[in-house]
Amino acid sequence: MAIGWLSVLKMVPWGDVIETAPKVAGGAKKLWSSVGKKPAAAAAAPVGAAAVSEAEAPLTALQAQVLQLQVEVADLHQQMLESSALIGSLAEQNTQLIARVEVNRKRVLALAAALVVLAVVVAIKLFR
Secondary structure (H helix, E strand, C coil), X not given: CHHHXXXXXXXXXXXXXXXXXXXXXXXXXXXXXXXXXXXXXXXCCCCCCCCCCXXXXXXXXXXXXXXXXXXXXXXXXXXXXXXXXXXXXXXXHHHHHHHHHHHHHHHHHHHXXXXXXXXXXXXXXXXX
16 A cells, blocks of 8 residues: 555656745735635615516516626625635645655655665674
8 A cells, every 4th residue: 555655656746846836825825815805796785575567577577686696696706715715725735735745855865865874884894
């Protein structure tokens, strides 16, 4: 199981991932700032249930549809704001994760070098 993950991790172009992480975070911040500035659609006051003549019936139906669409647009705008906030948060977490992976990669290389040096020292001590 670990071999599969190791091969997957080796195939990831970490240099490209580390290089583009700040761009992703910057793009998410731009998205959040542009979406956050847009005002939410204001819903109009509902029409009263007064007696309506037959000539006004289509107009009332259209007004009801417009009100329904305004509510749906406001809901979609709220969902877009929440999604943009989530994308920004994920981009920030991605940046932090990439930084930690890079630190761990450097530590593993240092440990591997220390292990090689230790193996050489042990081999020299054993075969003298």
